[in-house]
Amino acid sequence: MIEFGFGISPSSRINLDDFDKEKWNKLVQIEPEILQCISCGSCCASCSGGVFQNVSLRSAILNIRNGKTDSAMELLKGCMLCGKCTMVCPRNINTRNLILSIYKTYSEK
């Protein structure tokens, strides 16, 4: 294959038909606090894992709402469950619990 020095970029298209309402409702039932998130990014700013890896709870929640659950799971994979984000969340969301619940809900096939 010829190396051109450039290639096709992956699609960034958001397809809201991919949004899994059933799983979302299940998650909200376990963690109703997710609805309180204002996407301020305090969790990401304080994240120790995020310094070294691509970890972002804020982006993960956004991705779930956009139907991109696979990339949401990728964004949480590096979480060390240290709980710093729980301490800084201005909405008092138990983010540590939320991350575990997201993992549990969306790992189920």
Place this chain on the structure above:
Amino acid sequence: MIYEGKKRIWSDYQKEIPDDHYFYVRSCIRQSFFPASEATFLDITRNKLNKDIFETEHHTTCGGIAYHSDTIPQETVMTIIARQFALMKKYGYENYVSSCITSFGLYCETLETWREFPELEAKIADNLKKTCNLEFAKPKFLVHASDLIYKYRDLIASQAKYKLINKYSGKPLRVIEHIGCHYSKMFPSKGVGGAEYPYVLVGMIEAWGGEIVDYPERRHCCGFGFRQYLIQSNRSYSLTNTYKKFESMKPFKPDMIITNCPGCPYFLDRWQYVIAETQGKTYGENGKGVPVFTYEEVAGLVMGYNPWDLGLQTHQVEVEPLLDKMGIPYDPKEKYLGKNGKDLGKPEIVECFNNR
């Protein structure tokens, strides 16, 4: 549906195109990408339709490429454009026809800027006088060359030797029409059909017997976008745009693509090869690509010009399958012969998908 109401709304999307007497300016890149298109335009309008189309060797680039790649300021571009308009006046013309969509968009932008800022117009007129000693003028009518072919489409159809019909099935060819972004997306009122319903190419295809393919990404940019291409590290943007369009049109099995911009046919044509090499995908029949044409080339084919005189051998995607479908005779031995039988040399890669 209230037909009269629809007719009234559609009339708002029309553009006044004078019938004759034009000052013609060429495109910088079309002359190298599609070398015979402009010559074909002049031959059809002057010799077949007997129109007065004047051009002078004194006109220069419009400055569009430099402007859109941020290398020269707007006032410089405006002075270059003012010089072109002044040449038009010098030779006694009021109607201006541009071969290039980039130039056309830039002329529209310049005229609109002058209308909104008269003090800038006065400054440019002064610049023109000081630098070129020419009298400032503005065209009465500004049109793109595809507007003219659109206007003459029925005249061309009346002289047509071939139609956009598949001779094997007897059905109209399925044609993708792609409008250059700078034709009507920047100033919708300057294009036939505006930005929402561009009709300039559709009108030609319908008049010459083809069938329009409507697909989801029909109005998406081809991917040229100047800075998306001029810098190598940005070319992924350009390539991805084209890929997105081809993926979208694939299920509709198009026979050909017709465009009215210098960049679009080039990128829709050449990127098919890159997609084939990197993704192993082709979008035409039998593992071939979808041939891409300028509107002058299609007009020339319809009127019975020799395909090699139209410069179709300079395309990346082979055009022969389409010529066969239209029933146009051609001599494969003449494909790589230039003017006066001069051997142009065979390119290393002759097909869209080179199985290596």
